[in-house]
Amino acid sequence: MPIKTPFFPRTLALCNSMFWKEWAGYYAVSSYETHHEPEYFAFRNSAGLLDVSPLFKYSIKGPDAAAFLSRIMVKDISKLNVGRVSYCCWCTDQGKVIDDGTVMRRAENEFFVTSADPSYSWFSRFLRGYDVVLTDVSDQIAGLALQGPTSREIIKQICNADMDNFKFFATQEVNADGFKMHISRTGFTGDLGYELWCENEHALKLWDAIMLAGKNYDIRPAGLDALDVARIEAGLILKDVDYYNALHALIDDRMSTPYELALGWTVDLDRAPFNGQAALKAEKERGAQWAIVGLDINWSEIEALYNKCGLPPEIGSHSWRKSIPIYTEKNKLVQAGYATSGTWSPILKKNIALATVEKEYERIGSELQIEMTVEHKRHTVTATVQKPQFFNPERKTSNPKSGQS
Amino acid sequence: MNKDYDIVVIGGGHNGLTAATLLAKGGKSVLLLEKRDILGGIAAGEEFSPGYSTIGLLHDTSEVRHKVIKELKLETYGLSFKTSRPLVSILGKNKEVLHLSSDLEMAVSEIAKFSQKDAEAYREYRAFINKISPFINKLMDESPPDLMNLGTGQLWQLAKKGIALKKLGKKTMLEFLKVAPMSVADFLNEKFETDFIKAGIAAPAIFGSYTGPWSSYTTLNLLLHECAAQTTINGGPESLISALKKASEASGVDIKTNSEVNRILLDDDRMVTGVQLESGEMIAASIVVSSCTPRRTFYEFLLPNQLDFHLENGIKNYRTRGTTAKVNIALNTKIVLNGETEMKFVRTGNSFDEMERAFDSVKYREFSKEPVLDIHLSSHDDSEIPSGHSVASVLVHFAPHHFDQGWSAETKKELLNATLRTLELYSADLSNSIVATEVLSPVDLENRYGLSFGHIFHGEHAIDQLITRPIPSCANYKTPLSGLYLCGSGSHPGGGITCMPGYLSAKAILKNN
Known part of the structure; x- marks a missing residue:
């Protein structure tokens, strides 16, 4: 049985659709109304409020906290400035990705890490020799993501933060009404947005404050269905959907290196030893075998296939997550890779997907074929390779005063 | 560089x-x-009190x-040795002393003084050891196969070991495969009847390890020792x-x-x-x-x-959970145990039950109050000791590396007393002739020799x-x-x-x- 997050009294009251799913053992709203599109448009046009408490959260404190995390993460965390956030992944000895998440440096010797999978067991295996205290605070800290163009203005109403100078991937501790919380300018929508972290006991107060302040800014509680559409548009990969946790993979072929997941930019190779360093050095020299790409699936061809059957195009409005074969050429069953998730993009008016293809097919602009079943028969449709970031608005990183981050 | x-x-x-x-x-x-x-x-001879030295933390060079x-x-470079193991004396609580010679006939006739059945069993036991010895010694004398990189060469090495096992003959091979995983107590109970003799033979199987006589695979340890112990080094x-x-x-x-x-x-x-x-x-x-x-x-x-x-x-x-402590005792007389002098290597144990109880202590984070002792006795003839005096170098089983009270001058004194009480079972007035003692707990062994958790x-x-x-x-x-x-x-x-x-x-x- 899933359990309740600290926001459950509010999310339950608002969830008219009764559409729930299980996220990391918690009840999570799929969509508050019977269709998720208004929530999606809140992310893109005003502000959507999402309960992210089910994320796993860890506090790492002590004189060796930076060195400890630098040993575990592919990124050199010792170089992360106080008040900054790093998106990164962590690997096995073989350089295969276990999970990805954010690392926030709240003070010189104080870090906060989020992850998708339980990570205490893995992190704790490296404690020997480091003067740090690692604490699993997953069930002590409540998290909310407020994402969308008006999110900055809403947060201004509820706390003393200097929001106009709050840079992308920065974090700060702020005073809200009677309690302290941490805000990070992070999120999973690829839009302007923030994540707010407070002690469980203040959760409902925080929710109410945000919803009240958001009234004039078209705020809307949002569920995971809307988030999934937004994250695919933003080209953000998801564990267990677009890749497997290497510790859970049943076969080696299901493991991926950061270079194969388009996370090569997060890897700092030349520094003190860290987990997977030797394997990643070799991988970089050898070159990755696979690449994650974006696919723009040709709409006219889809329309034509349905027309042939005398049907209008039937494309689901929900995102999908299943493995679909990608071929090199029409009518030729040579596989270039496989798509792992995709969606109709309401803002781009495109049918898009995230795919893993062999390295030689990653060139932007090249045309591949994606399998599509129309009226029980299999066909292929042209899909053009592009960067996974389908939607990347300037406001995601910009600030009102300077105009940029 | x-x-x-x-x-x-x-x-x-x-x-x-x-x-x-x-x-x-x-x-x-x-x-x-x-x-x-x-x-x-741990093989260094050391002076533990002015004028009194041991021949090493460990004293057994038979392997x-x-x-x-x-x-x-x-x-x-001055080493003199014999290609047979030294004589070991096994003590019983009722004044028994069994001198176990490397010479089979001498050992058999000594055992016969206590039990004719055991004497015959020992003959069979040694015959089994002799049969498997070439195989065991082959394992010891060669690098282990590299299981991480099993290429043709490595597989051949493995195959050769398999062939060596097969060469023992069907009966011996099956016997070896049957007994190796057994507890040493089960194994020896099948053959022998006299408790203190069984305990004495079994002792090397449990020395130094986190095992009692009823632990599985201790027979393998015994067989390894029996096959390997073929040397007497003078000094x-x-x-x-x-x-x-x-x-x-x-x-x-x-x-x-x-x-x-x-x-x-x-x-x-x-x-x-x-x-x-x-x-x-x-x-x-x-x-x-x-x-x-x-x-x-x-x-x-x-x-x-x-x-x-x-x-x-x-x-x-x-x-690497250390279970052994060391007590060195200097005496101003020749040491007499169960009425015998002139012994060098001495083991106590008495019975499997007593040995198992001694081991139980470390399982529950205590040192044994009635430990099993592995003793080496030296005199003026073989060490730097005043004439007429002697040194008992005693490996004490079992004592944990860490336990609730922890090692202190006080707990080490308790360990010394437990050791002396045990020795007094065989030498009633031993304490009167003590000149000096040294107690090394597993923590001392760790600090002095760098042995992790004191594991010898x-x-x-x-x-x-x-x-x-x-x-x-x-x-x-x-x-x-x-x-x-x-x-x-x-x-x-x-x-x-x-x-x-x-x-x-x-x-x-x-x-x-």
């Missing part, structure tokens, strides 16, 4: 000296570093391999070390004592570049060979992030830690860190004074470099 030496060997015990000497004979320039002011490690003695020409460990020291110097090894290693140095690709001493001095070398425990080598000489996870975890799970074998002799010792990725003396090798008791064929880990490690290094 310019090289100061081809190879640095860490630790000047019997294995470090053996490896260093062989490497120097193989044409390498070798520096041997010893943290203490004397060489020998020293003839191959090492021959190849290092130790006899030319014991001390003489062995003296010969090894001369041999190493003659082959050109540079030896530095009082040189404790602080770090093994690696470059960016985790290749060994040398060592840094506690004094800060750096010594450059492309190969470092550690005779220290695997745990000390990886956990103390390297930084945590220099270990891959599998190495970190493998070493963490390599069991660097890691338990359990089946999983014997097959790929210490862990699969380090089982062939090389380690995942390029240029770093192991050569101590934590490697095949294990602890006790055999010199074989040092020998096989040096062979492997010379082959690879």
